[in-house]
Amino acid sequence: MRCLQKLCCNTMAACSYLLNIFALCVSFAFISCVQVEDPCKIKSRVAADDKYCDKYWECDGGQAVQYDCPNGLVFAGKHRGVTEGCDYPWRSNYCEYPKVQINPPNGVEHCDWLYGIFGHETSCTRYWTCWNGTATEQLCIGGLLYNENAHSCDWPENVDGCQKHPLCNEDPNGNVPLGKSCNRYWQCQGGYPRLQRCPAMLVFDRRSLRCVVPPTEECDVPTTTPPPPEEVQEERQQVPHKSHRPSQEYQDPQGRSRPRN
Numbered sequence: 001m002r003c004l005q006k007l008c009c010n011t012m013a014a015c016s017y018l019l020n021i022f023a024l025c026v027s028f029a030f031i032s033c034v035q036v037e038d039p040c041k042i043k044s045r046v047a048a049d050d051k052y053c054d055k056y057w058e059c060d061g062g063q064a065v066q067y068d069c070p071n072g073l074v075f076a077g078k079h080r081g082v083t084e085g086c087d088y089p090w091r092s093n094y095c096e097y098p099k100v101q102i103n104p105p106n107g108v109e110h111c112d113w114l115y116g117i118f119g120h121e122t123s124c125t126r127y128w129t130c131w132n133g134t135a136t137e138q139l140c141i142g143g144l145l146y147n148e149n150a151h152s153c154d155w156p157e158n159v160d161g162c163q164k165h166p167l168c169n170e171d172p173n174g175n176v177p178l179g180k181s182c183n184r185y186w187q188c189q190g191g192y193p194r195l196q197r198c199p200a201m202l203v204f205d206r207r208s209l210r211c212v213v214p215p216t217e218e219c220d221v222p223t224t225t226p227p228p229p230e231e232v233q234e235e236r237q238q239v240p241h242k243s244h245r246p247s248q249e250y251q252d253p254q255g256r257s258r259p260r261n
């Protein structure tokens with residue numbers, strides 16, 4: 001009886017060993033079956049590489065030719081991505097295991113890669129968008145901070161190392177004037193700022209730090225004119241993914257060290 005049990009166990013062990021081998025064989029077969037599509041046989045004339053997410057194949061004069069995505073980007077598909085069919089690697093599942101990025105980062109000041117969105121060296125409210133190595137400084141507004149994992153502006157509670165906003169340093173539960181605005185202000189709640197607007201017909205008084213009946217020293221009775229152009233400009237910057245256009249290079253005299261607290 002004991003012997004029979006042992007035999008049975010041995011058989012099962014052998015079976016499971018064989019099953020493992022079989023599974024291994026199947027996965028090898030699967031990996032070696034994943035081949036580059038011939039770009040000359042498909043309508044788009046462009047195909048992803050099978051191993052490297054930052055390379056792709058294009059049909060040039062009847063021949064498949066391999067190309068690199070711009071530095072920092074990965075292949076997304078024809079007419080997709082931010083440029084040349086390539087996109088930021090975090091945007092989607094463009095670069096998943098076992099595929100890897102093979103080209104090394106070709107960084108310049110402020111830009112780890114020539115294309116991408118990167119954290120600021122010295123500020124939690126600022127970040128860099130890089131386009132072909134040209135860095136443009138961007139600002140998170142509305143009390144948001146730059147989140148390096150999301151590559152965008154986010155609520156302070158989601159941003160490690162930058163929880164409390166410097167705006168609220170003086171009084172973690174006080175109000176703070178917003179530039180020269182007569183009806184908008186920051187309301188700090190436990191160190192987190194929230195953008196607020198005074199009720200209609202009231203203005204923000206920078207002395208008492210409250211909404212009061214106008215006029216105050218700086219603010220007359222509110223009118224219904226649209227906000228000045230620079231405020232509109234500021235609102236637009238809040239949506240970083242929509243503004244990848246290159247613009248003037250920003251020179252930061254303070255190196256790349258990044259104290260975040």
Ligand SMILES: *[C@@H]1O[C@H](CO)[C@@H](O)[C@H](O)[C@H]1NC(C)=O
Binds near residue numbers: 132133
């Ligand atoms: C990127 O910049 C380099 C040099 O700064 C330039 O030669 C190249 O044409 C630029 N590429 C694009 C796509 O703008």
